[in-house]
Amino acid sequence: KKLLPSKEKLPPGPTGLPIIGNLHQFGRFLHKSLHKISQEYGPVMLLHFGVVPVIIVSSKEGAEEVLKTHDLETCSRPKTVGTGLFTYNFKDVGFAPFGENWREMRKIMVLELFSQKKLKSFRYIREEESELLVKKVSNSANEKPTSSVDLRKVIFSYAASIICRLAFGQNFHECDFVDMERVEELVLESETNLGSLSLADFFPAGWLIDRISGQHSRLNKAFAKLTTFFEHVIDDHLKTGQPQDHSDIISVMLDMINKPNKVGSFQVTDDHLRGVMSDVFLAGVNAGAITMIWTMTELSRHPVVMKKLQEEIRATLGPNKERITEEDLEKVEYLKLVIEETFRLHPPAPLLLPRLTMSDIKIQGYNIPKNTMIQINTYTIGRDPKNYTKPEEFIPERFVDNPIEYKGKHFELLPFGAGRRVCPGMATGIAMVELCLLSLLYFFDWSLPEGMTIKNIDMEETGAFVIAKKVPLELVPNLHRW
Numbered sequence: 343k344k345l346l347p348s349k350e351k352l353p354p355g356p357t358g359l360p361i362i363g364n365l366h367q368f369g370r371f372l373h374k375s376l377h378k379i380s381q382e383y384g385p386v387m388l389l390h391f392g393v394v395p396v397i398i399v400s401s402k403e404g405a406e407e408v409l410k411t412h413d414l415e416t417c418s419r420p421k422t423v424g425t426g427l428f429t430y431n432f433k434d435v436g437f438a439p440f441g442e443n444w445r446e447m448r449k450i451m452v453l454e455l456f457s458q459k460k461l462k463s464f465r466y467i468r469e470e471e472s473e474l475l476v477k478k479v480s481n482s483a484n485e486k487p488t489s490s491v492d493l494r495k496v497i498f499s500y501a502a503s504i505i506c507r508l509a510f511g512q513n514f515h516e517c518d519f520v521d522m523e524r525v526e527e528l529v530l531e532s533e534t535n536l537g538s539l540s541l542a543d544f545f546p547a548g549w550l551i552d553r554i555s556g557q558h559s560r561l562n563k564a565f566a567k568l569t570t571f572f573e574h575v576i577d578d579h580l581k582t583g584q585p586q587d588h589s590d591i592i593s594v595m596l597d598m599i600n601k602p603n604k605v606g607s608f609q610v611t612d613d614h615l616r617g618v619m620s621d622v623f624l625a626g627v628n629a630g631a632i633t634m635i636w637t638m639t640e641l642s643r644h645p646v647v648m649k650k651l652q653e654e655i656r657a658t659l660g661p662n663k664e665r666i667t668e669e670d671l672e673k674v675e676y677l678k679l680v681i682e683e684t685f686r687l688h689p690p691a692p693l694l695l696p697r698l699t700m701s702d703i704k705i706q707g708y709n710i711p712k713n714t715m716i717q718i719n720t721y722t723i724g725r726d727p728k729n730y731t732k733p734e735e736f737i738p739e740r741f742v743d744n745p746i747e748y749k750g751k752h753f754e755l756l757p758f759g760a761g762r763r764v765c766p767g768m769a770t771g772i773a774m775v776e777l778c779l780l781s782l783l784y785f786f787d788w789s790l791p792e793g794m795t796i797k798n799i800d801m802e803e804t805g806a807f808v809i810a811k812k813v814p815l816e817l818v819p820n821l822h823r824w
């Protein structure tokens with residue numbers, strides 16, 4: 343009652359139980375449970391996660407109001423136990439509440455990683471890593487009999503190598519403190535714990551149950567692994583005396599930590615450095631890798647689309663190319679549509695990141711008080727028959743001559759979010775995704791492992807904020823003969 347003082351014109355929602363609210367109505371995946379509940383209660387709902395009221399928005403119009411009309415009022419983030427831990431007490435970008443800390447960290451991140459200049463100068467890293475990826479897959483294709491490839495491993499290793507080279511200045515192919523073969527385990531475990539809901543988030547004495555249930559210890563163990571990895575990276579920078587050369591974001595931030603600022607101005611601390619590393623490593627590797635895996639999965643389930651796509655790619659780029667470059671990305675129109683369609687059906691972060699209202703606002707005519715958490719369900723928006731015909735089907739052609747694109751201006755497709763908190767890594771993420779897919783589809787013909795049929799392809803999901811394919815995708819690569 344205290345949190346929602348005005349009963350006037352609140353959104354509808356299912357009646358909850360005392361203390362636990364609506365938690366008992368949720369299944370394993372929040373986005374799917376909320377999708378189901380929204381079919382009954384409509385596109386703006388009020389639910390209670392324990393004692394915490396949460397507004398769920400599941401329509402294009404509602405999303406536009408939250409992310410565009412009320413951008414300044416809704417651009418803060420609520421705090422949870424998991425996000426506090428993995429972001430070094432909200433000293434990162436993704437989960438920092440709106441304010442100076444967020445503004446300064448986002449500025450540094452954009453300048454050091456995502457400016458036009460950086461995007462251009464990091465191009466050779468992305469291209470080199472995609473060549474290495476092709477070499478790795480070729481090795482399996484050259485084996486006799488040809489063996490299948492675990493695309494999850496290969497793709498995670500590709501994404502992690504790019505992110506770590508451009509952000510941490512670290513070439514993981516030559517580094518002995520991280521096992522690149524198992525990098526996906528580190529990323530997926532950290533992300534799942536970061537996004538997992540602790541009871542302490544929803545009940546006044548929930549922390550006690552978290553300790554008894556083991557949730558507290560699980561979070562801390564996963565966090566310790568990630569921290570150990572970061573400490574190695576930082577030590578490496580300190581050892582080689584790099585802080586002054588400003589060649590990567592870690593060097594730049596170490597330099598800022600060592601130079602105390604004038605009284606009253608913003609001071610970068612050790613926690614800011616680790617918070618940014620956490621964002622870059624988890625957000626940067628995970629969402630991109632997951633998108634590539636879902637795209638290859640959907641193509642394997644739709645051989646007609648796969649064939650059309652490969653024919654278009656090979657006809658456009660011509661035969662016997664030695665390597666794919668980012669210039670080639672401009673030429674392959676249908677690949678972009680296939681990725682858009684994958685984003686629609688498998689948005690990597692289906693609920694985006696939660697928002698917190700900073701003043702009283704109205705969404706679709708309902709009163710939403712200050713300090714209320716808002717979740718936008720892009721999973722439902724992507725499946726809304728008002729936005730898309732035959733929404734459950736994978737039809738990339740729906741985007742032909744269609745102005746909808748994914749950059750945050752069209753609210754029926756929001757894989758990167760929109761507004762002030764839109765993903766700053768969008769251009770890097772999309773370049774990584776397109777380059778990897780183009781390389782895999784130009785050089786190889788793909789088939790399912792022996793005995794497997796399209797019907798057996800498992801579509802089960804896993805994850806918390808970011809939703810991945812649970813069962814690794816195994817496919818057999820065959821080098822394409824011209």
Ligand code: HEM
Nearest residue numbers: 436625626629630691694695757758759760763765767771
């Ligand atoms: C295909 C790749 C990617 C996808 C689909 C993706 C998706 C997203 C989404 C949905 C959000 C939440 C936006 C919102 O709440 O409105 C987000 C935020 C964010 N992403 Fe990405 N992302 C990708 C790549 C990257 C990369 C490569 C990086 C960094 C290396 C990155 C760093 C971040 C950060 C720091 C935020 C938080 C922004 C803020 O709160 O101000 N992302 N991303």
